[in-house]
Amino acid sequence: MEKEQAIKEVLSEMIVTIDGPAGSGKSTTASLLAARLGLRYLDTGAMYRGVTYAMLREGLDPESEESAARIAASISLELKDEEGRSALYLDGVNVEREIRSSEVSRFVSPVSRHGSVRREMVKIQRSIARAGGIVAEGRDTGSVVFPFAHTKVFLVADAEARARRRQGQLESMGVSESIDDIRENINKRDKIDSSREHSPLTRPPGSILVDTSDLTIVQQVETIEKAVLDVASKLASLRVWPGERNDFEHLALHYGLTLFIVRVFCRLFFRLKIYGKRNLRYREHFIFASNHTSYADPPIVSCGLNLEVAFLAKKELFRNRLFGGFISQYKAIPIDRGEIGRRTLKLIISKLESSESVLMFPEGTRSKTGELGTFKGGIGFLSLHTGTTIVPVFIRGSNELWDCFLRRKRLELHIGPPIRLPVDYESEDKKLDYRLLNQMVFETLRMMKDESED
Numbered sequence: 031m032e033k034e035q036a037i038k039e040v041l042s043e044m045i046v047t048i049d050g051p052a053g054s055g056k057s058t059t060a061s062l063l064a065a066r067l068g069l070r071y072l073d074t075g076a077m078y079r080g081v082t083y084a085m086l087r088e089g090l091d092p093e094s095e096e097s098a099a100r101i102a103a104s105i106s107l108e109l110k111d112e113e114g115r116s117a118l119y120l121d122g123v124n125v126e127r128e129i130r131s132s133e134v135s136r137f138v139s140p141v142s143r144h145g146s147v148r149r150e151m152v153k154i155q156r157s158i159a160r161a162g163g164i165v166a167e168g169r170d171t172g173s174v175v176f177p178f179a180h181t182k183v184f185l186v187a188d189a190e191a192r193a194r195r196r197q198g199q200l201e202s203m204g205v206s207e208s209i210d211d212i213r214e215n216i217n218k219r220d221k222i223d224s225s226r227e228h229s230p231l232t233r234p235p236g237s238i239l240v241d242t243s244d245l246t247i248v249q250q251v252e253t254i255e256k257a258v259l260d261v262a263s264k265l266a267s268l269r270v271w272p273g274e275r276n277d278f279e280h281l282a283l284h285y286g287l288t289l290f291i292v293r294v295f296c297r298l299f300f301r302l303k304i305y306g307k308r309n310l311r312y313r314e315h316f317i318f319a320s321n322h323t324s325y326a327d328p329p330i331v332s333c334g335l336n337l338e339v340a341f342l343a344k345k346e347l348f349r350n351r352l353f354g355g356f357i358s359q360y361k362a363i364p365i366d367r368g369e370i371g372r373r374t375l376k377l378i379i380s381k382l383e384s385s386e387s388v389l390m391f392p393e394g395t396r397s398k399t400g401e402l403g404t405f406k407g408g409i410g411f412l413s414l415h416t417g418t419t420i421v422p423v424f425i426r427g428s429n430e431l432w433d434c435f436l437r438r439k440r441l442e443l444h445i446g447p448p449i450r451l452p453v454d455y456e457s458e459d460k461k462l463d464y465r466l467l468n469q470m471v472f473e474t475l476r477m478m479k480d481e482s483e484d
């Protein structure tokens with residue numbers, strides 16, 4: 031495919047996120063950027079404002095999680111493009127002006143702090159962005175809503191610049207407010223937004239940091255546009271286009287044959303269905319992060335991916351020389367009781383550095399119920415340290431193979447969207463980034479689990 035055409039196609043599927051504190055210039059930047067790139071614009075803050083407005087209108091207490099949850103679940107929110115500007119519709123009525131009032135601004139942080147409101151909004155935001163081709167803007171769009179976004183931007187600006195901008199924005203809407211009041215409101219909101227328990231404002235790992243204090247809007251947009259086009263161009267050359275070969279998919283004969291047999295077996299006896307193979311069409315090796323519900327997961331995941339992947343297996347499994355030899359052929363790496371020691375870690379790193387894919391189960395142990403357990407970590411470190419892209423994989427039904435066999439259930443493998451760090455990403459706080467990356471993988475798996483239930 032022609033390079034230009036390839037970039038265009040990638041761009042039309044891209045998700046760009048712009049996060050940052052109030053008044054850092056997100057809205058203007060995001061909507062201008064979307065217009066320039068021909069993408070849609072998603073103003074997530076407007077949705078939290080919509081819930082807040084609906085609550086105030088009914089005289090409800092914004093601090094009450096119960097009322098907020100009820101309102102969030104009962105109203106309909108829609109974002110429409112009106113003459114190049116985004117407008118929020120609440121139950122079919124345009125409330126764009128109302129949601130920008132200082133009263134809504136005052137109460138929006140307490141409302142958006144409620145976990146149940148966030149879950150509801152995130153669901154809507156993801157459904158709006160399902161087909162890609164979007165610039166989303168908010169506080170948690172790169173970390174929680176779209177951890178797999180292709181380009182992430184984090185905007186910052188000093189408090190004075192932000193207050194001045196907000197004043198200008200309000201004036202253009204015919205609302206006048208003193209700079210002191212605006213500054214106070216911004217500071218207060220910053221504090222709540224950054225310290226709340228659910229999805230606090232944080233710079234997502236892999237994001238581009240842009241300080242907008244001394245930049246004009248045009249400079250801001252141009253800087254980000256260039257970054258997005260760079261990513262689109264890189265992705266276009268990484269992508270395996272129809273008719274092209276991908277060397278990363280090469281399988282040794284015995285490996286390919288075994289995967290084929292396992293796949294046919296799983297299809298026949300457990301009605302295995304594989305979703306999301308398109309997420310693998312890149313010339314790249316991966317860290318696959320899968321939930322874990324059965325000992326059968328490594329062969330099931332590998333046959334679904336149809337790739338050679340190294341995986342971790344308990345040391346005891348190698349005691350029987352014959353079996354140990356057999357699984358070694360399939361790239362099993364011995365580990366001590368679910369713990370990854372220094373030696374194992376080094377081994378995994380060396381595999382990743384020589385472009386081999388590795389399958390990991392970040393929960394560390396099997397979940398018999400199929401619920402997602404907490405992550406032990408490790409994935410974030412490995413990805414950041416080696417620059418390897420993470421692909422979340424959600425497996426359903428491997429703990430209920432008997433039900434699958436009896437055709438009461440189905441074995442499902444969902445291959446998720448890649449979580450890719452930019453090649454030149456320099457982390458400012460590695461420990462924080464490891465943790466955030468783990469959370470991002472967890473969040474994506476949770477999304478995949480929820481969506482596979484719908």
Ligand code: DC
Nearest residue numbers: 074075076078138142168169170219
């Ligand atoms: O961007 P804004 O000022 O319109 O956002 C209004 C409020 O909504 C902000 O104080 C925090 C909240 N918000 C959020 O919690 N998460 C988002 N993704 C976007 C906004």
